[in-house]
Amino acid sequence: MTQLLRNAGLAARTASEHLTDDPLLLCLQILRRLPARLVRPPALFVSRVAPKNSSVTAVLLACIAAGDKAGLERRLAAAVEHGLAGQQARRAADVALAADLPQWADKLLDTVVPGTARLAATVARRRWYGGAMSEAVAVLDGQTGPLARQHARLAAELSVFTGAATVKPPAPTLPVPEPPAPTRSGRQLPARTQTQTPTAAPAARESRRVLHLLTNSLPHTASGYAQRTHSILSAQQAAGWDVRAVTRLGYPVQVGKILARETDVVDGVPYQRLLPARLASGMDARLAQQSAELLRIGRAFRPNVLHTTTHFVNGLVAREVAAALDIPWVYEVRGQLADSWAARRGPEARESERYRLFQEREVDVMRSADLVVTLGETMKRGIMAAGVPEQRIMICPNAVGxxxxxxxxxxxxxxxxxxxxxxxxxxxxxxxxxxxxxxxxxxxxxxxxxxxxxxxxxxxxxxxxxxxxxxxxxxxxxxxxxxxxxxxxxxxxxxxxxxxxxxxxxxxxxxxxxxxxxxxxxxxxxxxxxxxxxxxxxxxxxxxxxxxxxxxxxxxxxxxxxxxxxxxxxxxxxxxxxxxxxxxxxxxxxTWSANAALYDDAYQDFSLGRAS
The missing domain is CATH 3.40.50.2000 (Glycogen Phosphorylase B;)
Known part of the structure; x- marks a missing residue:
């Protein structure tokens, strides 16, 4: 019951933030998570019977839910032609952004009279959508009430993207660790700055423990990402590794799984959730909170290796926690999320501030990892071009089991x-x-x-x-x-x-x-x-x-x-x-078993070097 109450609080906080930041997007996310058989028939009915030039928000949302992009664009065009203004035009612009139609959002925003309530919120969303992160924050400078909260959230995320945010977990002072020993392959592990950071007691030589930090996982998400993760963990477990997986702060409650438990066990693999009673405000503070939670788990589990995956926010957390535990860490590049983001927005998005900062943070994280794992030769060449030495890159392709x-x-x-x-x-x-x-x-x-x-x-x-x-x-x-x-x-x-x-x-x-x-x-x-x-x-x-x-x-x-x-x-x-x-x-x-052997060799290099 205690966990359910915590989950309810997290869900309410998440919904509240979305209502402040982008209420129409929240409505769409809810519609997309409901069973299609409940949503699409009424959405189709509304999109068909509503007047062809109707710009009522509910009708526009129904067009999106029904997949009627042509009908949505026809109604947005009619709204612009007929001089829609005020709050109706602002809300229609928000719908256009949610539907990945920024050109119509721009035309509608041109018709909104300056000074219209919450106009700054929509203009900021438009700048943010296009990747102009600093401009979006500037639009909201000096605002009060809900718009001030929107400003704080965007500013916090911008600080993470610029590298200004600190995600280091708080920790007591412990003795300085000894410099790392060479691995059995003779390669010296990258040295860390020798500061007064906490360390975990070294795991025994024969221990084989790996702690994974994940964005999402089974059974709540069934994406290719989650399937690959589960296959890797299962294969590692079968190969004799003690495996523990931890998902990001607030997941899966923040994606609507309000009945989630603190731990799920899937095919014998444990997935631990970070579901605190309260989430910190802002991305920077939440990453620091996640670091502290992961460090707590790491001290109890005492892993030999910390392993995480794209995108870079996972790497920021893993880097700090690995340093605190004095263990090596692995960054697995499974995709180019900056390119996935840009793919929805057109070629101009690749020239944006967000894209540039996204790429910079990815490069920073890759260069600082002890080992970078990726899926294929094409991706490996891109990682090498970013300045990561070839000897610190390992290919573990998508596989079967x-x-x-x-x-x-x-x-x-x-x-x-x-x-x-x-x-x-x-x-x-x-x-x-x-x-x-x-x-x-x-x-x-x-x-x-x-x-x-x-x-x-x-x-x-x-x-x-x-x-x-x-x-x-x-x-x-x-x-x-x-x-x-x-x-x-x-x-x-x-x-x-x-x-x-x-x-x-x-x-x-x-x-x-x-x-x-x-x-x-x-x-x-x-x-x-x-x-x-x-x-x-x-x-x-x-x-x-x-x-x-x-x-x-x-x-x-x-x-x-x-x-x-x-x-x-x-x-x-x-x-x-x-x-x-x-x-x-x-x-x-x-095969996943062959990949597990590759991970095993890499991990053993790390763990034997640290334990010797």
């Missing part, structure tokens, strides 16, 4: 087990339904194939912010009966969904983030013996080899994608051979 190691069954058997129609051919994906995945191009390619292949179906497994828009695209093309949207599925069913396909498709857009980051799902598809058709991008070329285990085709070209798919669909023997080759290569080179 568990049921993906078992011999895959036929597509018909998998469909039967899932309750899907067994006959015909299936193309599709298992993915987060987000814009950079390019799934609108997959729907367009399917529309080109559908008239010629009447038994072909498209299977879309997963959920995300683009789900409503994709379903609307399918309806507009008259393909509703031939496209299956499953929504989010249980983790245990994922291998079956891969096996239900004849071809797995990765139609990613051509963006910086997709050119560099190698995804997990196509590796799982190859392990399932299914050929992969993917966009011809550097990161995907590390997984998909044209004519060997699949096909590559130009990104953002539905016609070329349809041609590649159609050719493979007509060649049963070729598909089978590509699938066999793909599975064989994955089982030889990409």
């Amino acid at each position: 568990g049921d993906f190691l078992k011999e895959p069954g036929s597509p018909q058997a998998a469909r039967r087990a899932l309750g899907l129609p067994e006959t015909g051919q299936y193309i599709g994906t298992v993915s987060s339904l987000v814009a950079y995945e390019g799934l609108d191009d997959l729907v367009a390619a399917f529309a080109l194939l559908a008239p010629h292949l009447p038994d072909l179906r498209l299977l879309m497994v997963g959920d995300g912010v683009e789900s409503a828009a994709l379903q609307k695209q399918v309806r507009s093309l008259g393909l509703t009966g031939r496209v299956i949207f499953t929504g989010r599925v249980a983790r245990e069913q994922t291998p079956l969904y891969h096996q239900a396909l004849d071809i797995f498709v990765v139609p990613r857009k051509n963006l910086e983030v997709t050119r560099t980051v190698t995804p997990l799902k196509p590796v799982e598809a190859l392990a399932s013996g299914r050929p992969v058709v993917a966009s011809d991008l550097p990161a995907l070329r590390e997984i998909v080899h044209d004519g060997v285990n699949g096909r590559l085709c130009p990104a953002e070209d539905p016609g070329a994608l349809a041609e590649a798919l159609g050719t493979l669909l007509a060649q049963d023997a070729v598909r089978l051979e590509l699938g066999v080759r793909g599975r064989d290569k994955v089982l030889r080179t990409r």
Whole structure:
């Protein structure tokens, strides 16, 4: 009961902050977390029956929830044309920002009379959206009440991005530790500044303990990030390591899981939550609070190594706690979150203050880690270009384990087990339904194939912010009966969904983030013996080899994608051979147990060096 009361307090505080900072975005987040079957039908009804030029906030939000982007833009255009002003125009601008339509927000803000209540809040959100962080803070200078609280929050986050914030955990003074010994490979660990910092008693030579700091995890988040993490932890545990995982401060309550417990155990792996009675105000203070909480856990657990992942705020905390415990730390670069942020905003975002500061903090964290782990050669080259020596970088690629190691069954058997129609051919994906995945191009390619292949179906497994828009695209093309949207599925069913396909498709857009980051799902598809058709991008070329285990085709070209798919669909023997080759290569080179051995060697270098 005590934990539930704490969770309720955290949830109320989070909701209150969102109401101050961006109430319309809070409404959208709530709508997106509710079951689609409850939200989309009424949203579709409202977007269809409301007047075509209605700019009522509820109607605009319904357009977003229904995936009716064209209807939303039509209504925003009408609002500008008819001279919408005052609070209505300001709120419509907020909706436009929430829908990633900043150009309409700008036009609407031009119609708002200076001095309109809370205008500064929306203008600040517009600056912040575009990455002009300092300008956003300046807009709110001297404000009072809720706008002063918004100013304080943005200023605190800016201080973290500029590197001015201090996240060091408070600690008592203890004797200065001895300088680190060389590792068994002869490499000297990077020296730390010898200050009067607290240390944990050194773990025994034979101990093998690793403490992971995570952004999110199973069972509350089922993303590729969470799946990779769990696979790593499970493999490390099987290899004899004592594993403990700690998620970020306030998670998962802050994402709506109000019944969360202090610890979840998934497949024997413990995930500890940091759910204090009260969160500090501002990102800088919360990172310091998180550091103190993680240090408390670290002193009790006494790990040999502290291991964290992107993005840089995790690295800031891990760096300070590792220094306090006098142990090495690992920074695992799984993606380029600055590029993910910019991908939603257009090429100009890469010239923004936020993007520059984001990159600077990432480089700072990577350079200060004892070891940087990443997913592939493309990402490794980027890390080296940032100034990290090659000998301090290790590749641990996305991999497979568990049921993906078992011999895959036929597509018909998998469909039967899932309750899907067994006959015909299936193309599709298992993915987060987000814009950079390019799934609108997959729907367009399917529309080109559908008239010629009447038994072909498209299977879309997963959920995300683009789900409503994709379903609307399918309806507009008259393909509703031939496209299956499953929504989010249980983790245990994922291998079956891969096996239900004849071809797995990765139609990613051509963006910086997709050119560099190698995804997990196509590796799982190859392990399932299914050929992969993917966009011809550097990161995907590390997984998909044209004519060997699949096909590559130009990104953002539905016609070329349809041609590649159609050719493979007509060649049963070729598909089978590509699938066999793909599975064989994955089982030889990409398993979680093999990755665990790589981590083991790196950790042993660290821990034996410190214990000797």
